[in-house]
Amino acid sequence: LNERVAEPRGRDEVARLASTFNQMLTRMERSFEQQTRFVTDASHEILTPLTTIQGYVNLLDRWGKDSPEVLEKAIRALQNESTRLQELADDLLTLAAVESATKSMDKRANVVQIVEEVVESAIAHRPEATVLKDVQGTPVAAVAPSQLRQILVNLVENALKYSDPPAHIRIAAAAQGAQVELRVEDQGQGIPPEDLPYIFDRFYRVDKSRGRREGGTGLGLSIVKEIVETYRGDIQVESKLGVGTTFTVILPAVGSDVQQG
Numbered sequence: 001l002n003e004r005v006a007e008p009r010g011r012d013e014v015a016r017l018a019s020t021f022n023q024m025l026t027r028m029e030r031s032f033e034q035q036t037r038f039v040t041d042a043s044h045e046i047l048t049p050l051t052t053i054q055g056y057v058n059l060l061d062r063w064g065k066d067s068p069e070v071l072e073k074a075i076r077a078l079q080n081e082s083t084r085l086q087e088l089a090d091d092l093l094t095l096a097a098v099e100s101a102t103k104s105m106d107k108r109a110n111v112v113q114i115v116e117e118v119v120e121s122a123i124a125h126r127p128e129a130t131v132l133k134d135v136q137g138t139p140v141a142a143v144a145p146s147q148l149r150q151i152l153v154n155l156v157e158n159a160l161k162y163s164d165p166p167a168h169i170r171i172a173a174a175a176q177g178a179q180v181e182l183r184v185e186d187q188g189q190g191i192p193p194e195d196l197p198y199i200f201d202r203f204y205r206v207d208k209s210r211g212r213r214e215g216g217t218g219l220g221l222s223i224v225k226e227i228v229e230t231y232r233g234d235i236q237v238e239s240k241l242g243v244g245t246t247f248t249v250i251l252p253a254v255g256s257d258v259q260q261g
């Protein structure tokens with residue numbers, strides 16, 4: 001912003017201003033392109049279940065009154081597709097609200113307690129899974145508790161979802177100076193190296209058909225990344241096909257001066 005009100009002093013200064021202006025314009029163009037792309041992708045994601053819903057409504061209209069099988073099949077499909085739309089809308093709203101919601105939130109998350117809650121709920125849904133907890137000390141993250149929970153829930157759900165049952169996963173957390181480090185490790189199917197750079201992109205799924213069938217929106221990791229970036233934290237992934245995946249998240253600890261919002 002300072003550059004915009006600066007008075008040019010000599011040729012060098014003008015050249016520098018022009019270059020800054022060009023850079024700003026390029027950045028704005030890129031952000032506009034990304035937004036357009038996002039709206040296109042989101043519309044496509046909405047249209048897919050809607051088309052299926054329309055198909056089944058037509059089927060019901062024609063044959064539903066006479067055939068209990070058609071009725072049954074259509075009702076299941078309509079339930080699945082409307083659940084899918086609901087999840088998509090929930091995730092889109094979460095994603096859109098991350099930054100604004102962060103501002104008004106109390107930023108003090110008891111990591112031990114949140115890991116405990118997330119593990120308990122994960123086990124309740126998948127009693128066959130083994131979930132190891134390894135929390136060192138009593139780290140407190142300078143993050144809204146609901147957002148830390150969201151990060152862990154999304155990573156743990158993926159670790160379970162992309163492992164053949166019975167899944168074995170490990171959640172580790174420790175204070176590292178002014179930061180808190182969280183790790184979610186699985187021994188699941190892993191991510192192909194060529195897909196790794198894209199997994200945080202909105203709507204990206206490694207296996208499109210599997211993602212749809214299992215009900216994933218392809219937004220889970222984008223939400224995690226958006227939250228992590230709001231706190232100027234970091235997220236890294238390491239993965240080996242057929243061996244497993246580890247996500248490492250770095251967030252500010254309470255008492256550090258890198259807190260946001």
Ligand code: ADP
Pocket residue numbers: 154158159162186188189190191199204205206207211215216217218219220221222245
């Ligand atoms: P989804 O709703 O499809 O799970 P995410 O944004 O959470 O969307 O993840 C994007 C893609 O990254 C997933 O579709 C999956 O292919 C891959 N992925 C994420 N986590 C894991 C994991 N722990 N193991 C293997 N693949 C994963």
